[in-house]
Amino acid sequence: MSRALLASAGVIATLAFAAHQASAQPTADTLAAVRARGVVTCGVTPSTVGFAQPDSSGVWRGIDVDYCRAIAAAVLGDANRTRFVTPTTANRFAMLQSGEIDVLLRTTTWTLSREATLGVAFAGVNMYDGQGFMVKRATNISAVRQLDGTTICVLPGTTTETITADYFRTHTMRYTPLPVATIEDLRAAFLADRCNVFTLDVSALAAFRASQGANAESFVVLPEIISKEPLGPVVRQGDWRWFNAVRWTHNAMVAAEELGISSGNIDSVAGSTNPDIQRFMGRIGDLGQGLGLTNDWAARIVSQVGNYGEVWERNITPIGIERGINNLWNRGGLHYAPPMR
Incomplete structure (x- = not known):
């Protein structure tokens, strides 16, 4: 391709990119x-x-x-x-x-x-906030290091899913992820023992625990926080x-x-x-x-x-x-x- 054609193609590409960027910006007030x-x-x-x-x-x-x-x-x-x-x-x-x-x-x-x-x-x-883990008190699990080999309920497409995978890989621990589509189903899966653990931001875990009323003491949020979640x-x-x-x-x-x-x-x-x-x-x-x-x-x-x-x-x-x-x-x-x- 000639130098002139190359220059022309570059200009067209630049204008197309600029138009794309402009169209990508919201026009609504x-x-x-x-x-x-x-x-x-x-x-x-x-x-x-x-x-x-x-x-x-x-x-x-x-x-x-x-x-x-x-x-x-x-x-x-x-x-x-x-x-x-x-x-x-x-x-x-x-x-x-x-x-x-x-x-x-x-x-x-x-x-x-x-x-x-x-x-x-x-x-x-x-x-x-920060990501944490919740278990049932009856499991006698008191620290994240004891979660090696467990099944963990996670919300797919979230930062918690990625951070959990990174954390376990970094610490050479194994786990089986159980993706659950909604937060309501995630809680239900944990209560039904489909997973040993579920992970969310610590605030969300505390909210779930508080919602359990008289049974709140049956659930434990482990002390480790493994991420920053602003x-x-x-x-x-x-x-x-x-x-x-x-x-x-x-x-x-x-x-x-x-x-x-x-x-x-x-x-x-x-x-x-x-x-x-x-x-x-x-x-x-x-x-x-x-x-x-x-x-x-x-x-x-x-x-x-x-x-x-x-x-x-x-x-x-x-x-x-x-x-x-x-x-x-x-x-x-x-x-x-x-x-x-």
């Missing part, structure tokens, strides 16, 4: 669409105590539910203007990419490969106005706890002379307008849903998980809000 619809649609995990589960009256409860409600409070002014759907582990990203949900809040781990290949962006970390809200890449609204909803909840602003005292702190509190309340500056929101957006989150600590105490403390690394940075934890100024 989710913030505008949510406002027009009047509801935030959130994808949450089904039937997981502490994270997302309908109560006896059919009202959804949990930390991921509260995050969805906080987004609605910030964007729509009303935390109750939410709709919850329950994607599977297999279709959760497809539902986000197709626009069936506005934000994925389904105990989903932030990884490089997911952001690099799926066209999604993680807007923050609402829980620092969980948080996920949105579509390229839709940056919506990304900012979701990211700063999380940051506002953390900042409120740092500033000592809670749902119980927000009315009384409104008259504070602290400029950080004044900006948070929307009484000075135009931080809300920069996000495409009203200036009292952060105050609405705390008033209607609470700060990060309140959300944790309401949902996660009851299932037996201590704050630990999920505490504020100045209390020995990892949570830290960038300055709201």
Whole structure:
């Protein structure tokens, strides 16, 4: 091929690649669409105590539910203007990419490969977690090293499946994986003794244990944590106005706890002379307008849903998980809000 033809082919290839990249970016403005619809649609995990589960009256409860409600409070002014759907582990990203949900809040781990290949962006970390293992107390297993040769129930297509394989290979241990399609079937398989062990994030194991009521003591979460699992809200890449609204909803909840602003005292702190509190309340500056929101957006989150600590105490403390690394940075934890100024 001649040099001219090669150059022409290169230009065509470059233009085709650029067109592909442009078409791959979402053209929708989710913030505008949510406002027009009047509801935030959130994808949450089904039937997981502490994270997302309908109560006896059919009202959804949990930390991921509260995050969805906080987004609605910030964007729509009303935390109750939410709709919850329950994607599977297999279709959760497809539902986000197709626009069936506005934000994925389904105990989903932030990884490089997911952001690099799926066209999604993680807007923050609402829980620092790690993968663990659960066994029945009657097995007398007390450590991961005793799992050599066991059958382990895993959710296919998840980070837990990959990490389990890597861990056992690294430690020259054997196991038989039993892939189970849904989290409900995974729990049922474990209870029916189809596997000796099941593995998920430690928070999900604790949630399952708490759901067993009087039988909770029959189950043991082994002490070893074998991975880092930062969980948080996920949105579509390229839709940056919506990304900012979701990211700063999380940051506002953390900042409120740092500033000592809670749902119980927000009315009384409104008259504070602290400029950080004044900006948070929307009484000075135009931080809300920069996000495409009203200036009292952060105050609405705390008033209607609470700060990060309140959300944790309401949902996660009851299932037996201590704050630990999920505490504020100045209390020995990892949570830290960038300055709201």
